[in-house]
Amino acid sequence: RFKDERSDFISLLKLWDDFEAQKAHLTRAKIRSYCRDSFLSFVRMREWHETHSQIMEVIKGEFEFKLNMVPAEYPEIHRALLAGLLSNVCLRQEQSEYVGARGARLHIHPGSFLFKVKPKWIISAEQVETSKVYARTVAAIEPEWIERVGAHLVKQQHYDPHWERKAARIAVHERTQLFGLTIQAGRKIPYERVNAVEARELFIRHALVQMDYDSRAPFMAHNIKLLEEADYLQQKGRRVDLMVDELWLFKFFEERVPPEIVNGVTFEVWRKSVEALKPDFLKLTQDDITVKVDESVDDLNFPDHCMVGGLRLPLQYRFEPGHVDDGVSALIPLQLLNTLEESPFRWLVPGMLRDKVIALLKSLPKTLRIHFVPVPDYADRILPMLDFAQGDLLAQLSSALKRTGGISVPTASFREELVPDHLKTNYLVLAEDQRVIDRGRDLSALKQKHSKDAGQSFKQIASEAYLMTGCHEWTFGDVPVTFDGSHEGSRVFGYPALVDEGQSVGLRILEAREEAQLVHEGGLARLLALSLAKDLKYIRKNLRVDAAAELACGRLGAHPLFYKDLGKERALRDDVVARLLAATYLEDQVEIRDFASFSERMEAHRKELMVRSDEMGAIAQKIMQLHAEVLRSLDKAPDGKIKEDVLFQLSRMIYLGFWIKTPWAQIREFPRYLTAIQHRLQKAGQDPGRDARQRVDLEPFQSAFWTMMEKYQGRRVPERHPFRWKLEEFRVSLFAQQLKTAYPISVKRMEEALKTLEPSG
Incomplete structure (x- = not known):
């Protein structure tokens, strides 16, 4: 009944209080019985009582202390004990072992009420050594009491x-x-x-x-x-x-x-x-x-924005070698990613151009680099010759080196992978909430990775900001060449274009300039067709193409790389009429962007339609006839490589819908190109080795062009690129010299043209 699981001292106090209570009303004989029943020694209890009485007399008498009227609580009692027992403080280390002062190891004595409880901190009245060192008469304490009572120690x-x-x-x-x-x-x-x-x-x-x-x-x-x-x-x-x-x-x-x-x-x-x-x-x-x-x-050499194709992009700078954003970074909203090309960014900013030129010169192979030493001096000579951000940096650099040193340096000789990262533009792709969702120094890779998301984001925002559909006449007002605005906080930059919707015309914003020009041409052609419906009905009916040509055209395969939007079913007459409208009203003429120009152009060329339709029908008939003959001749090709190359050429020139994508100036040359293939097949049977050598001359140029176009991911129209038709003229010069070319062409001229071929991006 005296047990206290926190303190043996409190157990003794309970025993004292009970003994004092019994002593107050029991006789001496009954006190003895009480002690015996409680397993207490009467003699020891009497000695304890007498000792207590003596101490109290000293306290009250000599020290004149007054007794507490309020009983002391657990903390007060044990802090008082702690004052005299600081060296007996112990801390539990393992399950039952304690560490005492100066590293002593000990255990709670089994006779203690705390033997099974094992508090973290304890104080003991004494420490005795038998088989082990034991702490006897133990109490749990708080470590804060130790700091308070033993502050001096x-x-x-x-x-x-x-x-x-x-x-x-x-x-x-x-x-x-x-x-x-x-x-x-x-x-x-x-x-x-x-x-x-x-x-x-x-x-x-x-x-x-x-x-x-x-x-x-x-x-x-x-x-x-x-x-x-x-x-x-x-x-x-x-x-x-x-x-x-x-x-x-x-x-x-x-x-x-x-x-x-x-x-x-x-x-x-x-x-x-x-x-x-x-x-x-x-x-x-x-x-x-x-x-x-x-x-x-200053802001001239290190601007906070750059202009890219009419688009103003923020720039950020960081000087921290090794950091992912070290150098200059362009901040690009996701919806604008597909509208950008890499070429303008190669220039960095004016203040970094000198270091970029030095790095590019150092990247040259040793056989070329030795002509331009010391490199910094040559860089200083070249810099004034460069027209900043105009065209391709590598092409301008190659031209400047030719003028200063007389040495021809192909653009492919500059090894950009050796240029330090901080001298390449870092692209930060931003979500609508301006979070950076991706970064890198390869714009092509970023565009390929995010092309679909960027396109969807652009279309959604652009369609909400600028959209018309279902129009049958000019109700658009003036159509600007570029659109630079915002919708609900999102930046929109693109190229407005009229869009052919089949039986009507719409207005959209597109991501790429070339794509927009081509789509706008198609939209204008559809609007012209709606306005000239009676004239075109007669022309279509009387177009000089036969059923065999129409059937052959319908069986053409799709372009192997692009133009999935052209569909799987097309009518030759409809495509020729569409090209007739484009050739008469749009090609090689100022682009129509307002109603007045549209009306004036439509009336000015109306009489030309009939004359052009006769020529165009005859060309269409001739193309399909020669195409069929070439396909039949291929079965007799002496070499599988020859057949493979010719099919490669045909699939990219005459495909389902080629009339829609190819300008009339090039289509009218198709009969000559097809005739050149026939001559090639005839000569290849006599000398296959010569054909193989000529293919070796052709391959680098052909591969470079189509690789570039594939990297553009459809944002460039091959048929509108001059190099595309240089390839066909070069084929004529290689395989059918007797047909003559439209202009002088040679390996050297192709190499020069290749140098200025716009890099992918």
Whole structure:
């Protein structure tokens, strides 16, 4: 009944209280019986009582202490015991083992009520050694009591002073120990309690120099803005010597902030009193932070935006070698990704062009590079010859090297993979909420990865911002060449075009300029067809093509790479009439963008339709006839490689819907190209080896062009590219010289044309 599972001392106190209560109303004989029944020694209990009485007499008499009127609680009792038993404090280490003062190992005595409880911290009345060292008369205590009672014996260690932004102070970890026992292992306390001088220095460094401090003080916003602008200027110029360092800033504030300021609370009180008299006392100035001025690091050489095809894109700069965004980054909204080409970005910005040119010259093979040493000097000679951001950088560089050194350097000789990353534009692809969803220095790879998402995003935003459909006459107003606007916060840049909807015309914004030009032409042709319906009905009916030609045209295969939008069923007469309208009203003429121009053009060329229709019908008939003959001749081709190459040529020239995509100026040459194939097949039977050698001359140019077109992912129209028809003329010069070419063509001329072939992007 006296048991207390927290403290053997409390168990003894309960025993004392019960004995005193019994003694107050029992006779001496009954007290003896009480002790016997309670397994207590009457003699020892009497001695205890007498000792207590003697102590109380001394306390009341000599010391004149008064007794507590309120019974002491558990903490008070054990803190009092702790004052005399500090060396008997123990900490549990393992299941039942404790560590005491100075590393002593001991256990709770089995006779203790706490033997099974095993508190973490205990105090004992004594420690005895038998087979083991035992702590007897034990009580559970709190470690905080040890620090309070034994403050004069507790040792303190402080480590890791650090800045706490939220608390606006320097904090430090504190470890406290008593006789080798760790009481607190990592408590955080304000550092000014330990070292006020260092706390002040660290506060100034973190809060005022590094500005890692939440304050609404005007000086803070002013200084942050000033230093960020100066640092960004350094980032642009890839410099570290234009502005003061942290040591200077520390001295600036250290001279102004008084010694008693050690944290955010004391600082704010002082700041408000000072700024009431001197509002600019803590504000930095441009002169304060400027070490030197470099006039070349300006907005002209390092602009914050770049213009790409009429689109104004933000630029960001970072000077941190090894970082993924080191260099200059262009911020590109996802919906605009497909509208961009890589060529303009190769120029970087004017302030970085010299380093880019030096890197490109160093990337040349040694056999070429030795002609341009020292490289920096040659770069300085070349730079004035370059027309910044006009055309392809590598083509201009090749031309400039030819003029300065007389050495021909093909653009393919520049190994861009050897150019450091910071000298290549970094592309940051942004979602609608301006999050960076991807980044990289290969625009083609980013476009390929996000082409579908970018296209869908563009179409959705563009259709909501700029859309008309189902029109049968010109009701669009003026149609601009480009559209640069926004819809619900999203940027839209594209190329408006009239769209052929079959029996009507619509208005859309498209991503690519060439695609828009071609689609706009088709839309205009459909609008013309609706306006000239009676004339075209007669022309279509009387077009000079027979049933065999129409049937053969319907059996043509689709283009192997592009134009899935052309469908699987087309009528030769409809396609020829569409090209007739385009050739008469649109090709090689100023693009129609308003109603007045449309009406004027329609009436001005109306009489030409009939004349052109006769010629076009005859050409259509001839093309299908020659195409059929070539296919029959292929069965007799002496070499499978020859047949493969001819089929490659035909599939990209005469496919289902080629009348829609190919300008009339090129279609009218098709009979000559087909006749050239016939001559080739005839001669190949006599000398297959010669044909193979000629294919070797053709292959590099053909491969380069179609590889480029595939990388454009349909954003370029091969039939509108001059190099596409140079390939056909080159074929004529190789395989059928007797037919003559439309203009001089040779391997050398093809090589020159290849140098200026617009890079993919």
